[in-house]
Amino acid sequence: MKYYYLFLFIILLFGCDKKDIAVSSKNNRPDKPDSVYFDKLVHMECLPASATLDSLQRYIGDFQTVESRQRSIYYLLKTKWHRIQGEKDSTLFYFDKLTINEGDVELKILKFLEELYIDYQSSAAVAYDKSARIFSNIKFAEQRNSLFTFRLYRELAEAYYLNGKQRESSHFNDLWFKNTPNKKSLWVQDSYYSNQFVIAHQLERVDSMKIYLDKVEKVANQLNNERVTAKFHNYEAQYHYYAKNYEAALESSKKFFNYYKKIDNLAYDNYHNLALAFLDNKELDSALYYFKKAYVVSKENKEEINGELYFKMLAEVYDKQGDFKNASIAKDSVQKHYYAFQEKVQNDKLEELKIQYDTEKKDIKINNLQSTNKLHKMLLVGGAFLVISVGSILYMIYKRRFLKAKNEKLEIENKKLNIEQKVLQLQLNPHFVYNSIANLQGLISQGETTKSVNYLSSFSKLLRNILELNREDFIPLKDEIASVTNYMKLQQMRFEGLFDYEINLPEDYNTEFIMIPPMLLQPFLENSIEHGFKNINYKGKIEISFAITDKKLIVEIEDNGTGMSNSKTENPNKKSLSKIIIQERLDILFNQKSKESYLEISSINQDEKTGVSVKIILPLIED
Template sequence: MINKLFYGFLFFFCFLALISCEERQNENSSSYSKLRTEDFYLKKIVSLDTMSNDTKINVLDTLLLDFNSDENYKKTNIYFLLKAIESRYALKQDSIEIYLDSIKPSENVDINVRKFSEESKFKTENLGIISFELVEEILKAINYAEVNNSIFTYYLYDDLAKIYFNNDDFEKSIKYTNLYFENHPLKSNLFVQQRYFDIRFFLAQHTYNSDDMKTYLEKAKKLALQINDSIAIARTFDYESQYYNHVGDHVNAIKSSHKSFNFFKRNGLLKYHHFHNLSTSYMNANQIDSAIFYLNKGYDFVKENKLATDLSVYYRNLKLLYREKGDLKKALDAQDSLYKITEENHLKIQNQKISELETQFETEKKDAEIQVLQETNQLNKDLIIQQRWLLLAGILIMLSILFFIYNTYSKKLLKEKNEKLEIEKKRYLIEQKARQSQLNPHFIYNAIANMQGLIIADKKSEANVYLVALSKHIRNMLELNRLEYVTLDEKINAIENYVKLQQLRYEDVFDYKINVHVHSDDLLIPPMIVQPFIENSIEHGFKNINYKGYLEIDIEEQENQLYIKIVDNGSGKGIQSPMGKKSLSRIITQERLDLIYNTNGKKNAYFVAKPLDENGARGYIVEIFLPLIRS
């Protein structure tokens, strides 16, 4: 159902982003005093298929300016048709019906056909299964359009393909989708082709045709790259994930889902199906917690944005995931919600009074209800069995607790365990603070702003270098910082990338040099120790100086210790924060060193940070001493 809604979105709001290459008709100097021909405007309506939604609205607004010269022009059929189409793209539902009702039967076949198509779109908006009567009306309209060679015949094929898709008749949906594309006046347009490939991929997915899925995925990706449409490229990653799920390659399915999800999230374009598809990829890979996480995130997204979304698939997947996890209580809750939605959906279908499908509908309804009831009964049985075992386990645990209460040795163990947990908790909090301090939102914002400036200045090469460095820095923060130790090589590479990134950000503000005098490939060092001092040198030491800064980092072995020296020629502010308070990064770093190395009361690891005071030199020096640990 989620893919159906997304497919419907594709039908109603084409995601194509170029203005039509159709040339404007030549006009005489007196053209502003006379309205242009209906055929001119009808051709412009056809060309809307090659534009993004915002561009469509702008083009329609421009065309409607022609009618301002005479109030009588605003009483013509073509004016009302343009207004109805504009209202649909601008989501003005109340206005659509008014303008469509104002269009009178015309001798112009194309106006009649397009009016009918807009009416059918208005009637079927947000509906699930479409009645047989409406399908019959569209078939009659198609016959009328074909007999009279209407330019909008392809548009009716598109409408009927969508209706058959919603009615789960995928073979007929494929048939009319092909007719839509074959009869489109602008089928050579790349964006029209892209929309066709996207639709065919969805149809292949619903017919479980992996060969067609692969074919149209490759075509869609190739076309997206050809037109350099970032949204279309991101959408193909979503298609890739669905294809990989279909063929059982769950690792690549998750990777592709994340690529698509992250792009649409960054650009504020997330839809419910993005959460659902990512959750499905995790569910197929049997990563239950991640699947539940994104499934619930999608549910929150629907509620926050008040979306009219069928949540039956959400509850069905939630039930399966909790059951797989062994949480039968939550599985039963999800099953109850699914049962309610199933009843509501069947009631909606029943109210549509599809006479020819009534018998089939009643049978399917009873089968669905029986299946849901059987699953509910089974879950209840499983829940009762689980509760019995939990009760027995609870009794045993209580007896064990009573026994150990009187056992002094267990008290000692419990105390030691609590102390260990407290240390782990403290370590976790400190590491979390360190990550937050390093992945600075202000830094990320400024970096993106700088990159945007390069793009606006058409410095694509510099922007690309900046983007690569920034993405590598963020990846290092997320990947390396979650480890207890990383190799010195990895840390040096991360530091060098960060400093280069800062150089790109502060152009010609400072130079740097890293001197490594040890074998760094087998030495281990905790993450988040060195970078805060480097960051302070750049952000504070080189701030507001009237000469070029210089940063030098020396790494060597001294007396069986790893010695790291960071020296800058900045203002000498070092890591002191405003109002004379100690820097948070300094406190966090010392706490981490104490937790990792100084747990036995000895000062095995420490650092010294102070302003330079040699021959009147300006700057700041930080010396870090760590025990040598080899892999």
């Protein structure tokens, strides 16, 4: 039985020799060359997060002038600083500003590394294309003797590990340790020996496990750090298990478990591993207790677990206790999870086959078109009369088929209208919800308790309104304004100090009885904040106005951002998507018979004022 969970292959580096990372505040100047910061970043790989943030803050403080803050190295340092703090929006904001010139070898490698860290998912296999890109950058770095080639070796070692190629992972882990300038650091040594132990564990090489376990223990004793010592006990438990010394494995597992209990950070894996250790020692009651506790904790923490493995182990405990009824129930669950997994595998295979089929279908279509072109050439040679005759016949056939297909399409579209209306509303929500949660996580990680509570309160209120209001085709204007207000407050917390907003509404309007489609304004407000204000050096402002004229409700949104013509780096297709979706919603709701509702979007560029103006004209609907 070898179902212990080991921590994923993640390089844990927490400290270097002080002489390597010393920072002199007396010499901080905005005109330091990039090479100064490259040298500091080389040694920063072995700093803990808190010390890394402190160092980055000092480096960023070197850039005091507007000109110095246009340098790529500044954007890189800001990207790294926000990423470590878990601030996704700010991380992507500064990462997008990073421009690399042809000769900027080190900056190119560092930008690629940041891209990997931004995309990193520790629990999933690394896609082939990402591994290929790491290889490509290693070749580029080796040819140019980059300072950061060793960092790329480390990333490839981790990629191989996640893809189950342990021998290749060990090779590049060796290359990383051989080439890192920080190998004298005890923390770097601990990381290297730990990685090699985990690889040996995966390959079930007991002798190698013992060699690297002894090295981890030696470094742990020198570091005298509780977390490192706890990690050693975890490795020690795995080694004793493979050495069939189950009593010693249980004692080591308890030490590891008690450390995480002490810091109040117990998770499913902790309970699961301890349960297995009790099971190996035939302490069935304790094993059953911790297996059940593991399942409860996984539900509380919303952890994704290997259900097939869990119920298989639970069934084994019940069998050994003679509780065959519960053992049978657990085995049924094993089968359910097994079939669910197999169904997922089959679905993935079917999807691959579908892609292959679509590709082959396109190839056949291309061949058919080529054959048709040859036929047309032959017809031209045959004479004008034959061409005209055949062309007329083909045109009539084509037109008849086209009209038939169009009529069938219209019938399908009519059936889909009611469904699409709901789908279009839902399409407006996921991006904002995802980024809001990421931003909240960043605030919590910084210890900003008050901001976190305010942010969570506004976000939960807005989310509740969205979930409730999206069930309706129309909602009172009062509810839409409340939703917009909550949304704008959230965005102001995300982008602190970036913009103000103002909602203008005549006092005599009864907003409880004026009806409007839900979530109508948010996409344009998002465009103003995340596109219009992206590169401005002044405070942005958004004005939202409501007016009633000739039985029409007119909503105007105006910002003082860069305007559409000045956003050179923006993808025009992306920015027009909200307009397309909103216009489709308006067409479905109001424009089936006549043009009762429409959008007007224009760029403002007059008297040194720039921005975008959005006007939404709706039929006045009163409840």
